[in-house]
Structure formats: C-alpha cells, structure tokens
Amino acid sequence: MVKLNIEEIKRSLLNPKLKTIILTHSDMDGIASAAILIRYLKLHRGLDYDEIKVLFVGPSTLLNALQLVKKSNCGIYITDISINERHRRGIINELKRLKRNGNRIYWIDHHHWREETVKEIEKIIDWITVKKTPSAARIVYMALNSSDEVSGRIADYADDIDSLTDRLEESFTLRVLSFKNEWREKLLRKFSEGVIVNGEVREEGVKIRRLIDREVEKALKKAKIMWTKGKRKFAFIDLREAKLPKSWLARKVAEKYNLDFTMVLRKSNAISLYIGSKKNSEINLLPIAKHYGGGGHTFACGFKLKLSLKSKILNYLTFGRYISGEVKEAVELAKLKL
Numbered sequence: 001m002v003k004l005n006i007e008e009i010k011r012s013l014l015n016p017k018l019k020t021i022i023l024t025h026s027d028m029d030g031i032a033s034a035a036i037l038i039r040y041l042k043l044h045r046g047l048d049y050d051e052i053k054v055l056f057v058g059p060s061t062l063l064n065a066l067q068l069v070k071k072s073n074c075g076i077y078i079t080d081i082s083i084n085e086r087h088r089r090g091i092i093n094e095l096k097r098l099k100r101n102g103n104r105i106y107w108i109d110h111h112h113w114r115e116e117t118v119k120e121i122e123k124i125i126d127w128i129t130v131k132k133t134p135s136a137a138r139i140v141y142m143a144l145n146s147s148d149e150v151s152g153r154i155a156d157y158a159d160d161i162d163s164l165t166d167r168l169e170e171s172f173t174l175r176v177l178s179f180k181n182e183w184r185e186k187l188l189r190k191f192s193e194g195v196i197v198n199g200e201v202r203e204e205g206v207k208i209r210r211l212i213d214r215e216v217e218k219a220l221k222k223a224k225i226m227w228t229k230g231k232r233k234f235a236f237i238d239l240r241e242a243k244l245p246k247s248w249l250a251r252k253v254a255e256k257y258n259l260d261f262t263m264v265l266r267k268s269n270a271i272s273l274y275i276g277s278k279k280n281s282e283i284n285l286l287p288i289a290k291h292y293g294g295g296g297h298t299f300a301c302g303f304k305l306k307l308s309l310k311s312k313i314l315n316y317l318t319f320g321r322y323i324s325g326e327v328k329e330a331v332e333l334a335k336l337k338l
C-alpha cells in the first residue's frame with residue numbers, strides 16, 4: 001500500500017503543461033495499465049511524457065487523490081481500481097466537480113463492482129468499462145492500443161502477474177519490484193519506453209530468488225490451519241514482516257496444505273483473502289471483505305480494520321507483532337460465513 005505523498009502530488013499538479021492525469025493502482029497491473037495508456041497518449045495523441053502525471057493510489061486512497069486534483073480541461077484516467085463503497089458518495093461528488101471543470105474522465109477496471117454503481121458513474125463521466133479480465137492492463141490494451149505490439153507484451157505480463165500464473169520470464173521479479181517505491185516509477189518509465197525485462201531487472205531477480213526458500217519456510221511456520229463452519233480448510237498467516245509478495249507466499253502455503261483459502265494479515269489493520277489451491281473450489285471470499293467495507297475479486301480481496309486505541313498501543317509496544325482482537329474477530333467471521 002502506498003501512502004499518498006500529498007505535498008509531492010500538489011507540487012506536480014501545478015505543472016502548467018499537464019494535460020493528462022492517470023490515477024492507477026500501485027501494483028504491477030496498475031503500472032502496466034498506465035504504461036499502455038502513456039504509449040497510447042504519445043502515439044495517438046502526440047503527448048509528451050512531461051504532459052502526463054501518474055498518481056499511484058489504492059481503493060482506500062482514491063478519494064483523497066481525486067480531492068487533490070484541481071485541474072480543468074484535462075484528461076483524467078482511473079485504471080485498475082474499483083470504487084470503495086464506503087467512499088462512493090465522496091468519489092461521485094469529486095467526479096462531478098471535475099466534470100464541471102471541463103475535464104474528461106475515463107475509468108477502466110477489472111475488479112468486482114456493484115452494477116448500480118457502474119450505472120451511476122456512467123452517467124457522470126465520459127466512459128467507464130468494467131470487465132472480468134485477468135488484468136486491467138488487458139482492457140486498456142484492447143480498448144485503446146491493440147495495434148501496438150509492445151503494449152500487447154505489457155498486457156501479457158500484467159495478466160501473468162496479476163493472476164499469479166508466473167509463466168513469463170521474470171514475472172516474479174517484476175511483481176516483487178513493483179512493491180518497492182523506488183522501482184515503481186522506474187518500471188513505469190521503462191515499460192512506457194518499451195523495455196520490460198533488461199539486465200537490471202534480471203540482476204534484481206537473482207537477489208530476490210535468494211530470499212525465496214527462507215521466506216516460504218517462515219510463512220509455512222506462521223500459518224495457523226483452521227476449518228470453517230462450512231468445512232473449508234484455511235490458514236491464517238501473519239505476513240506483516242514478509243519480504244516477498246504476500247499473495248505469492250499465501251499461494252505457497254495453500255499449495256503445501258491443500259487449502260480452500262488463506263487469510264493474510266498484511267498490516268496490523270489490513271487483511272487479504274486469497275483462494276487456495278484446491279481444484280474446483282467455488283468459494284466467494286468477497287462477502288468478508290465487503291462486511292468491512294473492502295473489495296476486490298471473489299477469489300482475492302481485502303479490507304482494512306478500524307483498530308481500537310488499545311490495539312494500536314499494543315501493536316506499537318510489540319513492534320507490530322501483536323494480533324489484535326479486531327483481527328481475531330475477522331478470523332471468527334470467516335470461520336462462520338465461509
């Protein structure tokens with residue numbers, strides 16, 4: 001999760017040359033979506049790199065980011081982010097304000113949406129498309145830039161990485177790098193210039209692969225295997241200190257123990273749910289995320305918890321190792337509902 005650097009955003013949005021703002025998810029799919037968009041804007045709209053600003057956001061920070069955009073007559077793209085239903089009213093108000101200021105707004109996503117919400121937003125902005133594709137980058141590619149071979153390759157990587165398939169060379173490395181602040185901008189630049197895997201990425205790959213055995217072992221040790229009322233086998237895993245992508249580690253644990261799903265504590269106040277490795281398991285994890293105002297896919301979703309002051313203090317005193325009552329409650333809810 002990326003924290004918004006509000007001062008940096010405000011400063012960068014002052015650039016008078018700015019014609020396009022892209023608000024995209026801070027993961028690999030988000031980077032890929034923005035890169036394909038940038039290629040499209042350069043190739044077909046004649047824009048320069050410095051006329052485009054990319055803001056990396058998440059479902060919980062989108063509203064905040066929109067509030068910072070005081071531009072008029074710009075193109076505004078939102079990619080690989082679904083609406084957080086908790087912020088629905090606020091986001092809709094911001095979209096209306098931005099439209100009144102003469103901006104054009106486009107929203108492209110592949111997460112789970114309420115149909116009514118899509119319809120409501122459709123009436124306000126210029127274009128919204130929500131499709132069930134492996135990646136959002138795939139939609140950007142198909143809709144805007146399908147004649148560009150490089151964009152096609154970027155979309156292949158986004159599919160491979162976002163669906164945890166990892167069939168392509170260095171997909172794993174790219175996923176790990178996309179979580180590092182200093183790499184996000186670099187990857188965006190490289191991708192938009194048509195460079196996906198190069199020597200520098202491969203070098204990082206060697207370093208990252210050295211971590212694999214130890215990190216997988218740690219995750220397996222931390223996994224607490226449990227059963228739900230509906231007889232689903234799952235693991236609760238505290239991955240707050242993990243150095244590799246948490247969704248990937250969760251998958252490794254699920255494969256080892258043949259789980260229906262995993263429940264990952266990614267931060268003291270953030271939990272993700274991932275489908276397990278069992279074949280034909282038709283489990284919908286979204287209701288748990290929705291219960292807490294979160295979202296995502298039926299097979300991978302997440303939410304944030306409101307922690308009590310006591311939990312916050314105990315987290316602080318234990319250097320973030322404390323498992324709070326709120327977290328335990330969420331585990332109980334999953335046991336009951338899934």
Ligand SMILES: [Mn+2]
Nearest residue numbers: 029080136162
């Ligand atoms: Mn995505």
